[in-house]
Amino acid sequence: MSRGIISIYWGDETKLPIERLKASLKRFHPELPHEIFKIEAPAGDDSSLNRKAAMHQMTPFDETLYLDIDTVVMGNLDFGFEKARAHGLALVINECPWAKRYHKIFNGDQIEYNTGVMFFTKQVAPVFESWAALSRTVDSQLALVRDGVPLIMKANDQGPFALAVEQTGFNPFTLPLNWNFRPMYYKSFFGPIKIWHDNANPPPMIEKFNSDYAKPGAIMQFHAAGPPPRA
Numbered sequence: 001m002s003r004g005i006i007s008i009y010w011g012d013e014t015k016l017p018i019e020r021l022k023a024s025l026k027r028f029h030p031e032l033p034h035e036i037f038k039i040e041a042p043a044g045d046d047s048s049l050n051r052k053a054a055m056h057q058m059t060p061f062d063e064t065l066y067l068d069i070d071t072v073v074m075g076n077l078d079f080g081f082e083k084a085r086a087h088g089l090a091l092v093i094n095e096c097p098w099a100k101r102y103h104k105i106f107n108g109d110q111i112e113y114n115t116g117v118m119f120f121t122k123q124v125a126p127v128f129e130s131w132a133a134l135s136r137t138v139d140s141q142l143a144l145v146r147d148g149v150p151l152i153m154k155a156n157d158q159g160p161f162a163l164a165v166e167q168t169g170f171n172p173f174t175l176p177l178n179w180n181f182r183p184m185y186y187k188s189f190f191g192p193i194k195i196w197h198d199n200a201n202p203p204p205m206i207e208k209f210n211s212d213y214a215k216p217g218a219i220m221q222f223h224a225a226g227p228p229p230r231a
Helices: 018-028 046-058 080-087 120-135 158-168 204-213
Strands: 003-010 034-039 065-067 071-072 089-098 111-121 144-146 149-153 186-190 195-198 221-223
Touching: 003 018, 003 046, 018 034, 018 071, 034 046, 046 065, 046 111, 046 120, 065 080, 080 089, 080 111, 089 120, 111 120, 111 158, 120 158, 120 204
Parallel strands: 003 034, 003 065
Antiparallel strands: 065 111, 071 195, 089 111, 144 149, 186 221
């Protein structure tokens, strides 16, 4: 079976950390091909996000890892591929886990997943086909508050994806947050960071932690900007 990585982007590539992602993949998985697809879309067009739903049609691989352009690979990713092979899909629950923030889609306790890092196989095609169809039909408007200012995001791909998972009854394998680490939201973690997901570069301390965890018998430690939690 073929295995590889794809990424999708839109906008001005000179302003995106594409080379950073490529370098990180070359470091940890030089054996894996990486296909990058550009979507032509107007600047500031939120609906471009929904075009990510077509990734299952874009990929030439049997086993695929989708990575957002602003990610950095920081370790071996074989485990993610293995879990996708076993379950069809492996990914991380979103930093905001409640899909009901999409008020025009949900009103219960449905889960929102982060679609910026996704391991998947052809087995998950029904979910992705549903995702693509829902992306074209449901209102995925999202209300936000940023720095105390209310904002409206006209469309977001993760709302339709959460609905596709619900409607198909698919049960994806859930990876820990280290596999899609969002430093803007996650202020602490244990163990190695596998994939960093942010425009800012990973701080040098992450490299040191990962190196220490690669040693036999390493103890998984708590890491945070502040003091450790009480026992």
